Amino acid sequence: GENVEQHPSTLSVQEGDSAVIKCTYSDSASNYFPWYKQELGKRPQLIIDIRSNVGEKKDQRIAVTLNKTAKHFSLHITETQPEDSAVYFCAASSTNAGKSTFGDGTTLTVKP
């Protein structure tokens, strides 16, 4: 089955700096890669996603890149703000698996 590895497990940055979280996946049939943000005590919510026919996608300060050959994808947050502090989960899904497999999460702390 699919295996998703996410790094780092914790990340601390100064407000205004950039943050990068990386994920690798194992199933070459995976073709949908969402990122979820979970604030403390809240539910995970989708912040951005990318499909296998696209190499990069941006939404304001957030961007995701995908390298299908290397089977890895990354979340980039620029100009970080304290409200970006949360746990971020990557996921990969494929029709074969019929489900999404989540990474173990990255706890991002943005220091003011």
Add this chain to the structure above:
Amino acid sequence: DTAVSQTPKYLVTQMGNDKSIKCEQNLGHDTMYWYKQDSKKFLKIMFSYNNKELIINETVPNRFSPKSPDKAHLNLHINSLELGDSAVYFCASSPDEGTGNTIYFGEGSWLTVV
């Protein structure tokens, strides 16, 4: 107008008891899930149902029994609760079980077994 709603939000109970968590979604989605999030924040799928039929059962102890009376509801019943069952349980839904679908999570049910 909550898309995926689950009750109760907090549940404290003693070892050995039986408890249920209810979940409903009003998004018209065909697929519903139960996820478990432990103290390390790992999100692990437990079950998924598509149109009331069990699709995924991720080696969950048979003390956990999901029930889907219709495609808008997926309840979770847990028998003989153990300390290790303490976690946050998220109900979720997506348009179907195939690829490329965003998962919409409920607010979570915090279960503490004492």
